[in-house]
Amino acid sequence: MSRLATDLRVVKALGMRSVRQTFRRPQLMAPIVVFPSLLLAIQTGGAGGAVNLPGFPPVQSFLQFMLAGAMMQSLMLAGNSGGIALAVDIEMGFTDRLFAAPISRFAVVLGRLAGTAVLGLAAALWFLAVGLLFGAEIEGGVPGALVAIALCSAAAMAIGGIGAAIALRTGKSSIVQGMFPLIFVVLFLSTAFFPQGLMVEPAKTIAEYNPLSFVVGGIREPIVEGLNGTDVLEAALAIAGIGLISLLMSARALRHRMRTGG
Amino acid sequence: MSAAATMGWRANLATIAALVSRAKNELVRVPGAVIPGVLAPTIFFLGLNGVFANLTQLTGFTTDSYASFLVPVSILQGAGFTGAATGVNLARDIEQGWLDRLLASPAPRWVLLTGMVASASLRAFIPATAVLLVAFAVGAHWPGIDGLLIAYAMVAATAAVAACYASGLALHYKSQSAAPLMQAGVLALILGTTAYAPLELMEGWLQDIARVNPMTQVVDAARQGFLGGITWAEIWPGVLALAAMLAVVAAFALRGMRRMGK
Numbered sequence: 001m002s003r004l005a006t007d008l009r010v011v012k013a014l015g016m017r018s019v020r021q022t023f024r025r026p027q028l029m030a031p032i033v034v035f036p037s038l039l040l041a042i043q044t045g046g047a048g049g050a051v052n053l054p055g056f057p058p059v060q061s062f063l064q065f066m067l068a069g070a071m072m073q074s075l076m077l078a079g080n081s082g083g084i085a086l087a088v089d090i091e092m093g094f095t096d097r098l099f100a101a102p103i104s105r106f107a108v109v110l111g112r113l114a115g116t117a118v119l120g121l122a123a124a125l126w127f128l129a130v131g132l133l134f135g136a137e138i139e140g141g142v143p144g145a146l147v148a149i150a151l152c153s154a155a156a157m158a159i160g161g162i163g164a165a166i167a168l169r170t171g172k173s174s175i176v177q178g179m180f181p182l183i184f185v186v187l188f189l190s191t192a193f194f195p196q197g198l199m200v201e202p203a204k205t206i207a208e209y210n211p212l213s214f215v216v217g218g219i220r221e222p223i224v225e226g227l228n229g230t231d232v233l234e235a236a237l238a239i240a241g242i243g244l245i246s247l248l249m250s251a252r253a254l255r256h257r258m259r260t261g262g
Numbered sequence: 263m264s265a266a267a268t269m270g271w272r273a274n275l276a277t278i279a280a281l282v283s284r285a286k287n288e289l290v291r292v293p294g295a296v297i298p299g300v301l302a303p304t305i306f307f308l309g310l311n312g313v314f315a316n317l318t319q320l321t322g323f324t325t326d327s328y329a330s331f332l333v334p335v336s337i338l339q340g341a342g343f344t345g346a347a348t349g350v351n352l353a354r355d356i357e358q359g360w361l362d363r364l365l366a367s368p369a370p371r372w373v374l375l376t377g378m379v380a381s382a383s384l385r386a387f388i389p390a391t392a393v394l395l396v397a398f399a400v401g402a403h404w405p406g407i408d409g410l411l412i413a414y415a416m417v418a419a420t421a422a423v424a425a426c427y428a429s430g431l432a433l434h435y436k437s438q439s440a441a442p443l444m445q446a447g448v449l450a451l452i453l454g455t456t457a458y459a460p461l462e463l464m465e466g467w468l469q470d471i472a473r474v475n476p477m478t479q480v481v482d483a484a485r486q487g488f489l490g491g492i493t494w495a496e497i498w499p500g501v502l503a504l505a506a507m508l509a510v511v512a513a514f515a516l517r518g519m520r521r522m523g524k
Binding site: 062 | 453
C-alpha cells in the first residue's frame with residue numbers, strides 16, 4: 001500500500017477516534033454545543049432589540065445575525081477541546097506510542113485536526129438547524145448553507161491547529177485549557193456578536209483588523225444576505241492565513257518534541 | 263445551653279473554620295488557581311460592554327452607562343462560577359477519597375457542607391472585587407457604600423446558592439464529569455434574567471423566563487446602587503428570592519451528603 005494511502009487511513013482512524021472521544025465526554029462536548037447554544041439563546045432574547053439601533057445592517061432578525069457568531073464560538077471551542085484532548089494523549093503516553101509506529105508523525109496531528117473539522121461541521125449543522133427551527137431564514141438557500149458549513153469546517157481545522165501546536169509544544173492539558181478565556185477575548189474583539197460600526201472603542205478598531213471578523217463575515221454573508229462572494233472570499237483567505245500559521249506552529253512544535261522528547 | 267451542647271457548637275464552628283482555612287490554603291499555595299475564576303467574568307464584562315454598549319440608545323433603557331448596567335450581572339456571574347468550582351472541587355475530593363475521610367470524622371454532615379459553602383461565599387469576593395475595579399476604571403457609576411455592601415451581600419449569597427447546587431450534583435454523580443452541568447446550570451440561572459437589557463426591551467420566551475426567574479430579583483437588588491438610589495422595596499424581593507433558592511438547593515445538597523456512603 002502506498003505511503004499516502006497509509007497516512008490517509010491513519011488520519012481517518014484518528015479523526016474518528018477524536019470525534020467519538022468528544023461525544024463520549026461531556027467535559028469536551030459541553031463547550032462546543034451547550035455553552036454556545038445557551039449564549040445564543042440569551043443574547044438573542046436579551047439584546048434582540050439591537051436590530052432597531054440606527055446603523056444596524058438590515059437583517060431578518062437578531063437570531064439570524066447571531067447564528068454566525070454562535071458557530072464561530074463553537075468551532076473555536078472545538079479547536080481548543082481538540083488541543084486539550086491531544087495534550088491529554090501526550091500526558092498519558094498515547095502520542096508517544098503513535099510516534100514510535102511506522103506512520104507519518106504529521107498524519108497523527110492531522111488526524112486530530114480532521115476530527116476537529118468534523119466537529120466544526122457538526123456545529124454548523126446544529127446552529128443552522130436551531131436557527132431554522134426558531135424562524136431564522138437562510139438567505140443564500142441550500143448553496144449558502146453549504147458554503148457556511150464548509151467555511152465552519154475549514155475554520156475549525158485551521159484554528160484547531162493552533163490548539164494542537166500549543167499541546168505539542170507544552171504537552172500539558174492545563175496550559176491548553178488555560179487558552180479558554182483567550183478565545184472569548186478574541187471573539188469579543190471581532191464582529192462575531194455585533195456589527196463593527198456599532199461597537200465601542202477600542203473593540204471597534206481591533207474588530208476591523210481581527211482575522212476572525214473576516215471569517216465570521218464570510219459565514220454570516222450567506223445567512224443574512226445571500227451569496228455574493230466578497231465576504232466569503234475574504235473569509236477563505238483569512239482561514240488560509242490562520243491555517244498556514246497554525247501549520248508552521250505545529251510543524252515547529254512537533255520538531256521540538258521529537259528533538260527534545262518533551 | 264448545657265456544657266456538652268456548647269462544646270458541640272464550638273467543635274462545629276472549628277470544623278467550618280478548618281474547611282474555610284483549607285480553601286484559603288489552596289488559594290495561597292496555588293495562586294494561579296484563582297486566575298480563571300477572575301478572568302472569566304472580567305473578560306465577559308469587558309467584552310459585552312465593548313460589544314453591546316450602544317444598546318443604551320434604545321428607547322426604554324434605564325441608564326446611559328452600559329458598564330453600570332452590566333457590572334452587577336458580571337459580579338454575580340463570578341460568584342456563580344466560584345460556587346460551581348466548589349462543586350467541581352468536591353467531586354475531585356470524592357474521586358480521590360478525601361471526602362470519605364471527612365465523613366468518617368465525628369463532624370455532622372451539615373457542618374461539612376456549611377464549611378464548603380462558606381468558603382465559596384468568601385472566595386467569591388475575589389472575582390467580584392476584580393470586576394468592580396475594572397468596571398470603575400471603564401466608567402461604571404460608584405454605587406455608594408450602601409450599594410456596594412448590598413452588591414457584596416448578593417455576591418456571597420449567590421455563591422452559596424451555586425455552591426449548594428453544584429455540591430448536590432457532585433454528591434449525586436461523584437465525578438468531575440458533571441462539571442459542565444454545574445457551570446451551565448449556574449450560567450443559565452444568572453443570564454436568564456435582565457442581564458443584558460431591561461425586562462421591557464427583552465424579546466420572546468426569555469422575557470417570560472426572566473419574569474419568573476427568582477434570580478432577576480437578585481440582579482435588580484444588586485443593580486440598584488449602580489443605576490440610582492437604593493430602596494428597601496427593591497432589596498427585599500432579592501433577599502427573599504435568595505433565601506428561597508438557598509433553602510431548596512441546601513436541602514438538595516444535604517440530602518446528597520446524608521446519602522454518601524450509605
